[in-house]
Amino acid sequence: MSERAYPGEVIRAAEVPLLGAGAPLMERAATALALYSAAALRARGRAARDRRVAGSRVCVLAGPGNNAGDALFAAASLARGGAQVSIVLLFDRTHDEGLRAARRAGARAIDLAAVPAADALETLRRADLVLDGILGTGGRRGLPAHITGLIRDWRRGGPTPGTVIAVDVPSDLDPADPETAGERIHADHTVTFGGLKAELIDPRVRRFTGRVHVVDIGLDLDAARAAAEVMVGPDLAADFPRPRADDHKYSRGVLGVVAGSATYPGAGVLTTTSAVGSGIGMVRYLGAASVADRVLTHHPEVVTAEGAVDALVMGSGDPEDEFVAPALEAIADTDVPLVLDAGSLALVGDDAAALTGRPVVLTPHAGELARLLSRLLGEDVSASRITADPLGWARRAASRTGHIVLLKGGSTVIACPDGYAVLPESGPPSLATAGSGDVLSGIIGSLLAGAHARATRRGAEPGESLDDRTIARTLGLAVLVHNAAGSRCVNAGQLATAVGDVVEGLLHPDPSASDSPR
Numbered sequence: 001m002s003e004r005a006y007p008g009e010v011i012r013a014a015e016v017p018l019l020g021a022g023a024p025l026m027e028r029a030a031t032a033l034a035l036y037s038a039a040a041l042r043a044r045g046r047a048a049r050d051r052r053v054a055g056s057r058v059c060v061l062a063g064p065g066n067n068a069g070d071a072l073f074a075a076a077s078l079a080r081g082g083a084q085v086s087i088v089l090l091f092d093r094t095h096d097e098g099l100r101a102a103r104r105a106g107a108r109a110i111d112l113a114a115v116p117a118a119d120a121l122e123t124l125r126r127a128d129l130v131l132d133g134i135l136g137t138g139g140r141r142g143l144p145a146h147i148t149g150l151i152r153d154w155r156r157g158g159p160t161p162g163t164v165i166a167v168d169v170p171s172d173l174d175p176a177d178p179e180t181a182g183e184r185i186h187a188d189h190t191v192t193f194g195g196l197k198a199e200l201i202d203p204r205v206r207r208f209t210g211r212v213h214v215v216d217i218g219l220d221l222d223a224a225r226a227a228a229e230v231m232v233g234p235d236l237a238a239d240f241p242r243p244r245a246d247d248h249k250y251s252r253g254v255l256g257v258v259a260g261s262a263t264y265p266g267a268g269v270l271t272t273t274s275a276v277g278s279g280i281g282m283v284r285y286l287g288a289a290s291v292a293d294r295v296l297t298h299h300p301e302v303v304t305a306e307g308a309v310d311a312l313v314m315g316s317g318d319p320e321d322e323f324v325a326p327a328l329e330a331i332a333d334t335d336v337p338l339v340l341d342a343g344s345l346a347l348v349g350d351d352a353a354a355l356t357g358r359p360v361v362l363t364p365h366a367g368e369l370a371r372l373l374s375r376l377l378g379e380d381v382s383a384s385r386i387t388a389d390p391l392g393w394a395r396r397a398a399s400r401t402g403h404i405v406l407l408k409g410g411s412t413v414i415a416c417p418d419g420y421a422v423l424p425e426s427g428p429p430s431l432a433t434a435g436s437g438d439v440l441s442g443i444i445g446s447l448l449a450g451a452h453a454r455a456t457r458r459g460a461e462p463g464e465s466l467d468d469r470t471i472a473r474t475l476g477l478a479v480l481v482h483n484a485a486g487s488r489c490v491n492a493g494q495l496a497t498a499v500g501d502v503v504e505g506l507l508h509p510d511p512s513a514s515d516s517p518r
């Protein structure tokens with residue numbers, strides 16, 4: 001399920017009162033780390049007899065602080081289970097209690113200052129499992145040269161043969177410095193304690209973290225201080241909005257769509273197809289008459305008359321200005337959310353009155369964001385720079401424009417003007433096809449219209465206000481619907497239809513698939 005990410009200092013601060021009360025936080029962390037380590041060792045063995053902790057070789061890279069403590073206590077447990085544990089002491093000090101526990105359990109320690117570096121290197125190379133306990137949340141950037149040299153030599157020639165687990169965080173994580181990537185820990189797994197650290201969610205650090213596992217050690221974290229939320233497929237079943245028994249079409253939300261043009265009529269069909277498939281009260285198609293005919297052929301339930309809407313989505317397929325302007329005019333005195341895609345991104349920065357006093361969502365891909373930011377910042381921002389750091393640029397764009405930015409790509413990211421981010425898990429690569437973005441904007445529009453209708457018509461129910469975080473989370477759900485539909489199709493026409501199939505499954509789950517007692 002979704003996981004909130006917190007700045008490291010928020011997690012550290014939450015530990016303080018518990019430590020004061022004597023809570024065994026390190027014991028909990030080390031116990032979980034030992035379990036993940038044992039599972040990683042078992043997963044390595046090809047033959048059944050090899051899938052054991054006993055006899056496997058474990059190497060701990062031990063730093064000077066509590067991060068090493070976690071690693072050493074976990075290693076002690078593995079040693080008690082029969083693993084051959086070696087500890088490479090990288091500093092003139094380490095976590096003494098952890099070191100004593102590991103030694104008592106039979107681990108041997110190698111002091112990097114006292115033995116040739118080649119010995120440490122050999123130990124690393126022969127290990128089935130390496131625990132990176134060099135630095136944790138107390139780490140500053142930049143490791144001493146003797147340590148970066150050891151890591152570089154160990155990694156030279158490609159991926160390391162042993163499984164690497166980073167304890168809490170990969171030590172000295174620095175995504176912004178590709179030059180020194182070869183001198184950094186590249187973990188297969190990161191086992192992080194207390195809460196997901198915000199630095200671990202940046203798409204750029206994936207190659208250093210590997211798969212991230214969050215271990216609950218009983219911290220009481222304040223959700224309001226989260227920096228981001230990572231959303232995964234199962235969130236859909238849990239959080240996709242369902243109609244209530246007293247709902248009617250208006251209370252479920254009305255979406256206005258201005259998409260498609262004489263040049264690109266298909267975008268109008270794709271956007272409305274995914275919009276009606278997303279479980280909404282009504283879709284009003286407000287674009288060109290020639291497109292409207294095609295839309296109605298596919299979806300007789302779409303309304304082409306003007307009228308009130310709960311959200312307006314516009315821009316896919318470059319709709320003509322003669323349809324954009326009146327649609328904006330019609331929402332001028334409302335606070336309904338506005339979604340700007342493709343051609344309508346040109347409205348941003350124009351001081352257009354319709355863009356103030358309401359939530360505005362921008363849905364560019366990297367090329368579109370590059371054009372937008374180059375224009376707004378007055379510097380040349382290339383699409384490749386954006387692709388290299390999607391979260392950083394989405395945050396920058398949100399802060400600069402004051403709008404919520406959903407940056408589409410292999411790792412779609414959503415950023416709010418205050419920096420809060422939502423990161424839905426990546427979808428299938430088959431989503432990279434013409435018209436895919438049009439389908440996404442229909443889903444987004446639908447879900448936002450529903451959210452606005454609920455917020456305004458049901459009064460101030462808890463969690464129903466349409467603040468930036470709620471909108472960002474709604475966008476995250478839209479991306480998850482898009483992902484789920486993407487895994488059933490090979491082109492955007494199928495994709496748009498598959499949205500309806502996915503949502504049908506959410507609204508009318510197969511009772512025979514339920515495991516509830518009958």
Ligand SMILES: NC(=O)C1=CN([C@@H]2O[C@H](COP(=O)(O)OP(=O)(O)OC[C@H]3O[C@@H](n4cnc5c(N)ncnc54)[C@H](O)[C@@H]3O)[C@@H](O)[C@H]2O)[C@@H](O)CC1
Pocket residue numbers: 015019025026027029030063064065066067068070134135136137138139140141142143144167168169193217
């Ligand atoms: N506080 C707690 O009770 C808990 C802490 N835990 C673990 O403890 C970690 C934090 O422990 P610490 O605060 O001791 O921090 P670290 O283990 O990151 O180590 C901090 C020490 O490393 C030195 N140092 C930092 N950056 C350096 C650098 N670039 N080069 C050389 N030396 C450097 C610092 O001077 C300090 O002595 C967490 O990441 C987690 O692994 C967990 O056991 C959970 C509970």
Ligand SMILES: [K+]
Pocket residue numbers: 067132133134135136166167168169170171
């Ligand atoms: K670490």
